[in-house]
Amino acid sequence: MGGCMKKIFAIFYAAIMMVWCMTVSAENRQYIQRGMDPVVSTEWLAAHLNDSDLVVIDIRGAEEYSKGHIPESVNVSTENWWVTRNQLLLEPPDPDALRALIGRAGIRPDSKVVLVNKIDGDFDRSHPPYVGWTLIYGGVKNVAILDGGYNKWTSESRAVSTKIFTPREETYSGAFQERISVSKRYVESNLSDSRNTTIVDSRSPEDFFGVAPMMLSSKSGHIPGAACLPAAWAFTAKGTFKDLEELEAMAQGVVGSNREKRIIVYCGVGGFASTWWFVFSEMLGYRDVRLYSGSIQEWMMDPEAPVTRYQW
Numbered sequence: 385m386g387g388c389m390k391k392i393f394a395i396f397y398a399a400i401m402m403v404w405c406m407t408v409s410a411e412n413r414q415y416i417q418r419g420m421d422p423v424v425s426t427e428w429l430a431a432h433l434n435d436s437d438l439v440v441i442d443i444r445g446a447e448e449y450s451k452g453h454i455p456e457s458v459n460v461s462t463e464n465w466w467v468t469r470n471q472l473l474l475e476p477p478d479p480d481a482l483r484a485l486i487g488r489a490g491i492r493p494d495s496k497v498v499l500v501n502k503i504d505g506d507f508d509r510s511h512p513p514y515v516g517w518t519l520i521y522g523g524v525k526n527v528a529i530l531d532g533g534y535n536k537w538t539s540e541s542r543a544v545s546t547k548i549f550t551p552r553e554e555t556y557s558g559a560f561q562e563r564i565s566v567s568k569r570y571v572e573s574n575l576s577d578s579r580n581t582t583i584v585d586s587r588s589p590e591d592f593f594g595v596a597p598m599m600l601s602s603k604s605g606h607i608p609g610a611a612c613l614p615a616a617w618a619f620t621a622k623g624t625f626k627d628l629e630e631l632e633a634m635a636q637g638v639v640g641s642n643r644e645k646r647i648i649v650y651c652g653v654g655g656f657a658s659t660w661w662f663v664f665s666e667m668l669g670y671r672d673v674r675l676y677s678g679s680i681q682e683w684m685m686d687p688e689a690p691v692t693r694y695q696w
Contacts, residue, residue: 419496419525419526420496420526420528421528422528422529422666422667423528423529423531423625423667424498424528424530424531425530425532426530426531426532429454429498429537430542432496433454433455433543435496437492437494437495438496438497438498439495439496439551440454440457440458440497440498441457441458441460441489441497441499441500441515442454442457442458442459442500442501442534443461443499443501443511443512443515444459444461444462444502444534445461446459446461448502449461449548452545452546453545453546453549454500454537454543454544454545455543455545455547455549457549458489458490458549458551459549462511462515465485465514465515466518471685472653472677472678472681473654473681474514474653474654474677475677476518476522476565479522479560482518482521482522483522484556486519486522486556486558487553487554488551488553489551490553490554491556492554493523493524493525493556493558493559494526495524495526496526497519497526497527498528498530499512499515499527499529499530500512500534500537501533501534502533502534502535503532503533503535503536503622503623504535504623506615506616506656507655508533509533509615509616509619509659510655510658511655512533513529513661513662513663514654514655514658516528516529516666517564517658517662517675520666521560521562521564521565522556522558523558523559523560523561524558529625529662531624532622533623536624563674564665564673564674564675565674565675566674566676567676567678568678568682568683568686568689570674570676571648571650572689574646574648575607575690580645581646582639582640582645582646582648583607583609583611583648583649583650584610584612584613584638584639584647584648584649584650584657584660585607585610585611585613585650585680586614586650586651586656586657586659587612587615587651588614588616589612589614591604592605592610592612592614593605593606593695593696594691594692595694598680598684601681601684603684603691604693605692605693606680606693607650607683607690607692608690608691608692609692610650611638613638613660614656615657616656617634618631618634618660618663628667631663631667631668632668635663635668639670644671645672646672646674647664647670647674648674648675648676649664649673649674650675650676650679650680650683652680653679653680653681654676654678654679657676657677657679661673661674661675
C-alpha cells in the first residue's frame with residue numbers, strides 16, 4: 385500500500401510540475417505565441433496573399449513603393465516606426481502614437497503581418513527586424529519578415545502593382561509587451577549578473593573593440609561584459625537570413641544553449657540589435673530576450689558609465 389501511495393503521489397507531483405512549467409513558459413513566451421513562421425519565403429507569401437487575416441507592410445520609402453510593390457501591400461515607411469526622444473535616435477513611438485499607427489495600417493492584434501523591405505545593405509536588412517520588434521512590443525503576436533525582401537520577390541518575376549493600397553483603418557488595442565524593452569538602469573543592474581544574463585553587442589568588431597571613432601561620443605568601446613555578435617553576420621551575401629542551423633550555432637557560441645537565460649541586446653542606436661533580438665527570440669526560441677533601444681548612444685552620454693576598450 386505504501387508503494388502504491390508513493391507512485392500515486394509521484395504521478396500527481398509530476399502532473400503539477402508539468403502544469404506549472406507550462407504556465408511559466410506561457411507567461412514568458414506570451415509575446416511570441418505566433419500562428420506562422422517568423423521568416424517566410426516568397427513562395428509562402430505568394431500562396432497566402434489572399435488570406436483575410438494577412439497584412440503585408442512595405443517599409444520602403446513612398447517613392448520606391450509607388451514604382452512597384454507587392455499587390456495590396458500597405459506602405460508604412462521606416463521613419464514612421466521610430467522617433468527621436470531625449471536626443472536618442474530610433475526610440476519606439478509613444479504607446480498612443482504606436483497604437484494609432486498600427487491601426488492605420490489595418491493591423492489587428494490577431495493579424496498575420498509580413499514585413500517587406502529592400503535588402504541592398506546592412507541598414508536595409510536590419511529595418512524589418514526593428515519594425516518587427518516594435519510591432520511585437522506593441523502587442524502584435526504574428527509578425528514575420530519576407531526573406532530576401534522585395535529584391536527576391538521581383539527577381540522571381542512575381543506579381544507587382546503600382547496601385548496605392550489603402551487598408552481599412554482599425555481601432556487597435558493590443559496589449560503592450562513592455563518587458564522586451566529595457567532601460568539603461570536595467571542594464572546597469574544586470575552588469576554583475578553574468579551567471580543569469582548575457583549582454584550582446586550587435587555592432588561591428590571595430591566598434592566593439594573601440595578602434596573605430598564614434599559619431600555620437602568622444603569615447604569608444606563597449607558595455608563591460610558584453611559579447612560581440614554583429615548583426616551583419618545573421619545574413620548571407622544575398623541578404624537572406626542564414627540557415628537556422630548556422631544561426632543556432634552562432635547563438636550557442638555566444639549566449640549558450642540555455643533558453644531561459646536573460647539576453648540583453650544593444651548596438652549603436654538600437655537598429656542593428658533588433659536583428660539578433662528577432663533571431664534569438666522569434667527564430668530560435670530564447671524566452672527572455674530584451675532590447676536596450678537607448679544602446680551605446682545613451683550609455684556614452686553618461687560620463688560615469690563604465691566602458692571597456694581594447695578587450696574582448
